[in-house]
Amino acid sequence: MNQWMTLFKKEMLEMSRNFKWIWVPLTFIMIAVKEPLTLYYMPQIIDSLGGLPEGAVIELPVPSAGEALAASLSQFNTFGVLIIVLITMGTIAGERKSGVAGLILVKPVSYAWFVTAKWASSMILIWISYFLSYFLSWYYVGVLFEFISFMDFLQSFFVNGIWLTLIVTVVILFNTFMKSPGAVGFISIGIIVILSILSSSLPHLLEWSPALLSAYANAFIMGSNLPDELLPSIIVSVIMITLSLLASIAIFKRRELA
Template sequence: MKQWLTLYKKELLEMVRNYKWIWVPLTFILIAVKEPMTLYYMPQIIDSLGGLPEGAVIELPVPSAGEALAASLSQYNTLGVLIIVLITMGVIAGERKSGVAGIILVKPVSYARFVTAKWAGVMLLIWFSYFCGYFLSWYYVGILFEFISFTDFIQSFFVYGIWLTFVLTITIFFNSFLQSPGAVGFITMGITILLSLVSSSLSHLLDWSPALLSVYTNTLIMGNGFPEELMPTILISLFMIILSLFASIAIFRKRELA
C-alpha cells in the first residue's frame, strides 16, 4: 500500500507541475457555465449583433431550468470527453515511449500498482474538475432560471460521472499497449464517438449501453425520476470499467515483460 501511495503522490505532483490542477478545472468551469448564460442572454446577444429589419421583435422560447442544465452537461459530452482524452492519452504511453516507465518498473514495482495509481490520479483530477464545473453550472441555472433540486443534481452528477470514468478507463486501456499518445487519443475518440452514435441510433436494442448514461442523466435533471434502464446500465458500466482496468494491467505486464 505504501508503494501505491508513493506512485499516486507522484502522479498528483506531476499534475501540479504541469499546471493541470489549474487549467483543467478552469476549462471545465468555462465549458459548463457558458451554456446557461448564453441561453439566458441569447435575445440580447442577437439584438446587439444587429442586421435585423426595423421593428422586428425577437421572441425566443425561455428554456426551463432542466433544459438549461442539460444543455450545459451536453458540452461535457463533446468538449469534456475531448479534454479527458487529451490529458490521459500519454499518461502511460508517453512514459513508455520516453523510457520513464521502464526505469520505474526496473525497481520492484507492481504493474497493477503502476497502472491503478495513474488511473486514480487522473480520475481525481477529472472528478474534481467536473464537480467544480457542474456545481457552478447548477448554481447559475438557479440564479438565472430556477433552482433544480439538489438531490437531482447529486444523482445526475454521479450518474454522468460514471460515463466520464468509463472514457478515462478506455483511454488507459489503449495506453497499456500503444506507445504513441496520438494513436491512443485518436482511437479512443473514434470508439467513443462510434459508441455514442450506435447507442443513440439503436437505443431500443442497446438501452444498457454506457453511452446512454448521458441520456438518463437528462431524465434525472428534468425531474422525471430514475428510468428503468438506469440501474442495469450503471452496473454494466461499472463492470466494464473494472474489466478494462484489469485488462489494462494484464496487457501492460505482458508487453513490458516481452
C-alpha cells in the same frame, strides 16, 4: 501499499508541475457555465449583432431550468470528453515512449500499482474538475432561471460521472499497448464516437449502453420518470470499468516483460 502511495504522490506532483490542477478545472468551468449564460442572454446577443429589419421583435422561448442544466451536462459529453482524452492519452504511453516507465519498472514495482496509481490520480483530477464546473453551472441556472433540487443535481452528477469514468478507463487501457499518445487519443475518440452514435441510433437494441447514461442523467434534472434501463446501464458500466482496468494491468505487464 506504501509503494502505491509513492507512485500516486508522484502522479499528483507531476500534474501540479504541469499546471493541470489549474487549467483543467478552469476549462471545465468555462465549458459548463457558458451554456446557461448563453441561453439566458441569447435575445440580447442576437439583438447586438444587428442586421434585423427595423421594428422586428425577437421572441425566443425561455428554456426551463432543467433544459438549461441539461444543456450544460451535454457539454461534458462533447468538449469534456475531448479534454479528458487529451489529458490522459499520454498517461502511460508517453512514459513508455520516453523510457521513464522502464526506469521505474526496473525496480521491484508492481505493475498493478503502476497502472492503478495513474488511473486514480487521473480520476481525482477529472472528478474534482467535473464537480466544480457542474456545481457552478447548477448555481448559475438557479440564479438565472430556477434552482433545481440539489439531490437531483447530485444524482445526475454521479450517473453522468460513471460514463466519464468509463472513458478514462478505456483511454488508460489503450495506453497500455500503444506507445504513441496520438494514436491512443485518435482510437479512443473514434470508439467513443462510434459507441455514442450506435447507442443513440439504436436505443431499443443498446438500451443498457453506458453511452446512454448521460441521457438517463437528464431524467433527474428534467423531472421526468426514471427509465427502467438506468440501473442495468450503470451495472454494465461498472463491469466494463472493472474489466478494462484488469485488462490494462494484464496487457501492460505482458508487454513490459516482453
